[in-house]
Amino acid sequence: MQTVTVLLTGAAGQLGQILLKKLYRKYEVIPVDIVRPGVQDGRLKIHLLDITEPRQVQKVFSKYSPAIVINTAAMTHVDGCELDPDTAYRVNSKAVENLLDCCDESCLFVQISTDYVFDGKAGPYSESDTPCPNSVYGKSKLESENLLREKHSYSLIIRPNVLYNASPRSSASFFAWIYTSLKNNVSINVVTDQVSNPTYAPDLTELIEYALDRELTGLYHYGSRNYVSRYEFALEIADVFALPASLINPIKTAELGQAAARPAHSGLKTDKIEAAGGRVHSTGECLHKILAEWST
Ligand SMILES: NC(=O)c1ccc[n+]([C@@H]2O[C@H](COP(=O)([O-])OP(=O)(O)OC[C@H]3O[C@@H](n4cnc5c(N)ncnc54)[C@H](OP(=O)(O)O)[C@@H]3O)[C@@H](O)[C@H]2O)c1
Numbered sequence: 001m002q003t004v005t006v007l008l009t010g011a012a013g014q015l016g017q018i019l020l021k022k023l024y025r026k027y028e029v030i031p032v033d034i035v036r037p038g039v040q041d042g043r044l045k046i047h048l049l050d051i052t053e054p055r056q057v058q059k060v061f062s063k064y065s066p067a068i069v070i071n072t073a074a075m076t077h078v079d080g081c082e083l084d085p086d087t088a089y090r091v092n093s094k095a096v097e098n099l100l101d102c103c104d105e106s107c108l109f110v111q112i113s114t115d116y117v118f119d120g121k122a123g124p125y126s127e128s129d130t131p132c133p134n135s136v137y138g139k140s141k142l143e144s145e146n147l148l149r150e151k152h153s154y155s156l157i158i159r160p161n162v163l164y165n166a167s168p169r170s171s172a173s174f175f176a177w178i179y180t181s182l183k184n185n186v187s188i189n190v191v192t193d194q195v196s197n198p199t200y201a202p203d204l205t206e207l208i209e210y211a212l213d214r215e216l217t218g219l220y221h222y223g224s225r226n227y228v229s230r231y232e233f234a235l236e237i238a239d240v241f242a243l244p245a246s247l248i249n250p251i252k253t254a255e256l257g258q259a260a261a262r263p264a265h266s267g268l269k270t271d272k273i274e275a276a277g278g279r280v281h282s283t284g285e286c287l288h289k290i291l292a293e294w295s296t
Helices: 014-023 054-064 078-083 085-102 136-151 174-183 201-213 230-240 271-275 283-294
Strands: 005-009 028-033 068-071 108-112 155-159 188-191 218-221 248-251
Touching (some): 005 014, 005 054, 014 028, 014 201, 028 054, 054 085, 078 085, 078 136, 085 108, 085 136, 108 136, 136 155, 155 201, 174 188, 230 248
Parallel strands (some): 005 028, 005 068, 155 218, 188 248
């Protein structure tokens, strides 16, 4: 049987690293990123590629002719995007166009989007709800979704929210921030007025593998079974990992004075992906999976 080639962008990122370890056994994965993580071994070695550079992208496509592109690369720093919209649009949407320009019709394009395409006035949201982003990050990610709808029908768009994984070092993970702060006895302010259903990255990678196996296309939301405020999630983390909850101070979003607006009542309904056979877990189950992983 011929091996299917998958171009995985953002392979050094939070989601990319887990996807790479999951998919390389089944696919010929070409992992690329603008940066490389410290440890590099064998088939997991990440090639350097800046997806905002069309010529670099063309070179990679000519060399590997991928049958599937999974784009996890993004500028994920929400306030950074607000302060530098040019870079945000260049990385989060224009670069998607660069990738699409090299894909022929038979290439499946998997785009990881976000709940930030909604303003959070009426969540949780289903796939049929109309996006209305209230930040540059959300707008730039929505633009990438729209590019796919206009230019490449053979695509799968998955929207996760508040992505986290077992690594306490992931800079884009809410869990990592809470865990390392409490572990180091650092007091933190956590908002009570942003609600979501956080997405455990290993569950998302399983879902992506499942979707590839079944050749799912279209738009799907993915998150945990339960909805929590960031504050409630932080308390749950403290409880599961036996860390001092007294270090978590409840505050309101407005008190933070952040550059970008955040969706308040967000969250992503998972009925569509569950109807397609995707599995959904609670935040408690996912945190206990991390605990179990650490104790083995
Ligand atoms: N983290 C969340 O809470 C969250 C929530 C919802 C949706 N998402 C979406 O999920 C996806 C994965 O997120 P993540 O948490 O894994 O993010 P991440 O850890 O920030 O990973 C993204 C990766 O893309 C790389 N990248 C940035 N600019 C690039 C460029 N020009 N060319 C190539 N690579 C580039 C980043 O490198 P640098 O680190 O050097 O920038 C990073 O390694 C993203 O599409 C994000 O929008 C994330």
